[in-house]
Amino acid sequence: MARSTDPDSASARQGRFVPARTVVLVGLMGSGKSSVGRRLAQRLALPFRDADIEIEQAAGQTIPEIFATHGEAHFRDGERRVIARLLEEPVHVLATGGGAFMDARTRDAITARGISIWLRVDLDELVRRTARRNHRPLLNQGDPRQILAGLMEQRYPVYADADITVDGGAGDVEEMTERVLKALTAYCQSQFPAPSE
Numbered sequence: 001m002a003r004s005t006d007p008d009s010a011s012a013r014q015g016r017f018v019p020a021r022t023v024v025l026v027g028l029m030g031s032g033k034s035s036v037g038r039r040l041a042q043r044l045a046l047p048f049r050d051a052d053i054e055i056e057q058a059a060g061q062t063i064p065e066i067f068a069t070h071g072e073a074h075f076r077d078g079e080r081r082v083i084a085r086l087l088e089e090p091v092h093v094l095a096t097g098g099g100a101f102m103d104a105r106t107r108d109a110i111t112a113r114g115i116s117i118w119l120r121v122d123l124d125e126l127v128r129r130t131a132r133r134n135h136r137p138l139l140n141q142g143d144p145r146q147i148l149a150g151l152m153e154q155r156y157p158v159y160a161d162a163d164i165t166v167d168g169g170a171g172d173v174e175e176m177t178e179r180v181l182k183a184l185t186a187y188c189q190s191q192f193p194a195p196s197e
């Protein structure tokens, strides 16, 4: 549960682009929020936070344990509180869990304080990537492809409200991080232009 980047690495940031707000990654399970988020934070020399890890630390339980002992509604309460707290922290890169942006209060908080980026990935790729591990309780309740397809229908119209959408699929984590960085830079230049001298 290491925190990847030194939060005070101001010198590492010198001359680099720094987003005006916390960069919040949203998207379905397996879209790469955690892995791309970690890499993006390194590229930006910003701290990285993963909401799922923070929830586990706060609860002293893993996510499967939280779902099993307290249920999904309890997990969602913790998720909302943890993300609200993280959004108060100085600018960083924040990977959310796939359900977080579906909560209206969390979505409003992210819209008010962050820059949201939807990592949009097709079903085949999500199925392939999530098959490697079994730590996602929602995917252990039936056929993962069917579950992911159902979640796509419910969630993609809401994820579409993110400030930026980046299509994933082709290429590895490094290439995806590069695409996200380009899209983020372009967005910030248009939304938060540097004051003229």
Ligand SMILES: Nc1ncnc2c1ncn2[C@@H]1O[C@H](COP(=O)(O)OP(=O)(O)O)[C@@H](O)[C@H]1O
Residues within 6 Å of the ligand: 027, 028, 029, 030, 031, 032, 033, 034, 035, 036, 095, 129, 168, 169, 170, 171, 172, 173, 174, 176
């Ligand atoms: N282009 C890519 N972008 C992101 N992840 C990728 C890519 N190609 C393969 N992967 C793998 O897919 C998995 C994505 O999982 P993760 O980062 O935990 O996603 P999420 O946090 O969105 O559920 C990781 O094992 C990662 O290494």
Ligand SMILES: O=C(O)C1=C[C@@H](OP(=O)(O)O)[C@@H](O)[C@H](O)C1
Residues within 6 Å of the ligand: 027, 028, 029, 030, 033, 034, 052, 063, 096, 097, 098, 099, 100, 135, 136, 137, 138
């Ligand atoms: O989509 C979801 O509802 C969930 C996604 C998971 O995070 P990842 O999207 O990082 O896998 C985790 O928060 C939990 O298992 C529920």
Ligand SMILES: [Mg+2]
Residues within 6 Å of the ligand: 033, 034, 035, 052, 095, 096, 097
């Ligand atoms: Mg994740």
